[in-house]
Amino acid sequence: xxxxxxxxxxxxxxxxxxxxxxxxxxxxxxxxxxxxxxxxxxxxxxxxxxxxxxxxxxxxxxxxxxxxxxxxxxxxxxxxxxxxxxxxxxxxxxxxxxxxxxxxxxxxxxxxxxxxxxxxxxxxxxxxxxxxxxxxxxxxxxxxxxxxxxxxxxxxxxxxxxxxxxxxxxxxxxxxxxxxxxxxxxxxxxxxxxxxxxxxxxxxxxxxxxxxxxxxxxxxxxxxxxxxxxxxxxxxxxxxxxxxxxxxxxxx
Numbered sequence: 695x696x697x698x699x700x701x702x703x704x705x706x707x708x709x710x711x712x713x714x715x716x717x718x719x720x721x722x723x724x725x726x727x728x729x730x731x732x733x734x735x736x737x738x739x740x741x742x743x744x745x746x747x748x749x750x751x752x753x754x755x756x757x758x759x760x761x762x763x764x765x766x767x768x769x770x771x772x773x774x775x776x777x778x779x780x781x782x783x784x785x786x787x788x789x790x791x792x793x794x795x796x797x798x799x800x801x802x803x804x805x806x807x808x809x810x811x812x813x814x815x816x817x818x819x820x821x822x823x824x825x826x827x828x829x830x831x832x833x834x835x836x837x838x839x840x841x842x843x844x845x846x847x848x849x850x851x852x853x854x855x856x857x858x859x860x861x862x863x864x865x866x867x868x869x870x871x872x873x874x875x876x877x878x879x880x881x882x883x884x885x886x887x888x889x890x891x892x893x894x895x896x897x898x899x900x901x902x903x904x905x906x907x908x909x910x911x912x913x914x915x916x917x918x919x920x921x922x923x924x925x926x927x928x929x930x931x932x933x934x935x936x937x938x939x940x941x942x943x944x945x946x
Contacts, residue, residue, distance in 0.1 A: 702883050703782040705926045712919040719919065723912035730905035738902050746812050748899070754804035756907040757797045761829060762864055764914060769837070772854035780924075784850035787857065788840050789921035793914055795833035802826060810904050821870035827865055832860040847928050865939065898937035 734752035738888075741748035768790040774785035805815045805823065817823065836853045843849035866873075895903070930936045 703780050705781055705785070705930050706784075708782050709926050711938035712923055716919050719912055719916040723909055723916050726905055726912060730902055730909050733902035733905060737898050741899075744812065747808065750804050750808040751899075752814055752902055752906050754801060754808055755903060756910045757804060757934070758801040758826070759856055759907060761794060761798035761801050761826065761913060762767055762867060764790050764797060765829065765833070765864060768794060769857040772850070772857040776854040776858075783926045783928070784787065784847070785922050786853075786918065787854065788846075789918050790914075791833055791836045791853075792836070793917050793921070794838060795830060796908070797914075798826065798830040802825050802830065821874040822867065824866045825870055828863055829867060831858075832856065832863065840891060843919050859899060870885075870895075 730752070734749055738749070738752075740746050759839050767788045771783040771790065772787040774780055775787060802823070805826075809818070836856055839856060840849045840854040843852060927936055
């Protein structure tokens with residue numbers, strides 16, 4: 695078992711495997727994204743209360759889901775790298791941070807655009823919004839640590855500690871609408887999955903929402919593989935296999 699893990703977590707093996715996976719993720723992501731955008735912008739009806747502004751939901755909600763999902767992936771990878779010193783786990787954690795920060799910023803920005811017509815203001819110090827903002831600061835802190843410390847292994851260990859400490863914010867974000875009085879509406883889709891309740895959102899809106907959610911996850915998989923390949927080349931630049939790889943590249 696340990697030999698299997700060592701083989702499949704080696705930077706060289708991952709670099710070669712990801713090269714085959716990237717085109718597949720790219721085309722499948724494109725298909726889901728185009729279909730999701732079509733249903734979101736044209737096929738789904740306007741909301742009886744929110745009107746056309748409800749279409750922001752199809753970007754805002756999946757982006758918010760991704761901000762939590764990527765943080766958990768990053769924290770788990772950081773923990774594995776911290777405990778077992780697996781280089782690939784450190785690479786995945788470092789590569790995920792900028793992507794997670796981008797999705798978190800997108801969730802906050804689209805939430806402000808959605809909140810203005812609904813709440814009458816761009817921003818309120820609501821429990822959900824504030825904890826999501828803290829999540830953005832956590833991502834930025836991890837990115838700063840990875841950039842400020844020259845030694846990659848030391849940077850990975852320092853950022854892993856921050857990532858693991860920041861996990862406490864994830865349940866706060868998720869349950870904030872239940873623990874405190876908040877302007878932010880509750881989650882209907884999450885309750886449908888975790889509590890097996892009937893969805894409170896119409897199927898004509900649920901389908902494009904789920905399509906966009908799948909597209910965003912595929913996009914994350916695509917970009918994290920691309921970033922991880924670059925990160926591996928930088929970290930392994932003095933190894934024989936990278937030097938051989940570079941020497942066989944055609945000169946343009």
